[in-house]
Amino acid sequence: MPFEKKFVIIFFTAMGVMLGAALIGSLAAVMVREPPLATMLRLAREIRIWAVVAALGGTFSTIEILESGLLRGEITAVIKQIFYIAGAMAGTHLGHLMILAVAGGEK
Numbered sequence: 845m846p847f848e849k850k851f852v853i854i855f856f857t858a859m860g861v862m863l864g865a866a867l868i869g870s871l872a873a874v875m876v877r878e879p880p881l882a883t884m885l886r887l888a889r890e891i892r893i894w895a896v897v898a899a900l901g902g903t904f905s906t907i908e909i910l911e912s913g914l915l916r917g918e919i920t921a922v923i924k925q926i927f928y929i930a931g932a933m934a935g936t937h938l939g940h941l942m943i944l945a946v947a948g949g950e951k
Contacts, residue, residue, distance in 0.1 A: 847924060854928050855935040858899035862939030865891045881947045888943040892936050899932040 845853075866888045880939035888920050906925055913921035 847927075850929045851927060854899045855931045858895045858932040859939040860935050860937030861895035861898045862888065862891060863942060865895070866943045882940075883941060884936050885905075885947050892940060895936040895939065896929070896932040899935060900928060 866884045869887040870880040870884040873880045906929070909921055909925050911926070912918065
């Protein structure tokens with residue numbers, strides 16, 4: 845898969861994991877009579893790293909590529925993985941900002 849396509853997929857996957865976890869978690873909070881906005885904000889804080897990991901397809905493949913790229917001198921592979929990680933983090937951050945906007949900010 846070309847770099848640009850994979851980057852976009854990783855970005856939106858991370859954002860989707862963040863939004864989905866927070867929104868569905870807040871629905872569960874309603875079902876158990878907990879405050880949904882507070883639950884949404886808490887989940888958004890707690891799920892960030894997992895959204896990045898899920899978007900990257902697990903950490904082992906990324907670490908393998910970084911390791912083999914560094915040991916074999918394949919700098920392009922390392923740079924691509926760094927961009928993929930940054931894209932996943934950016935997607936997660938955008939999702940988090942969207943949740944903050946819906947919930948009215950950090951409480």
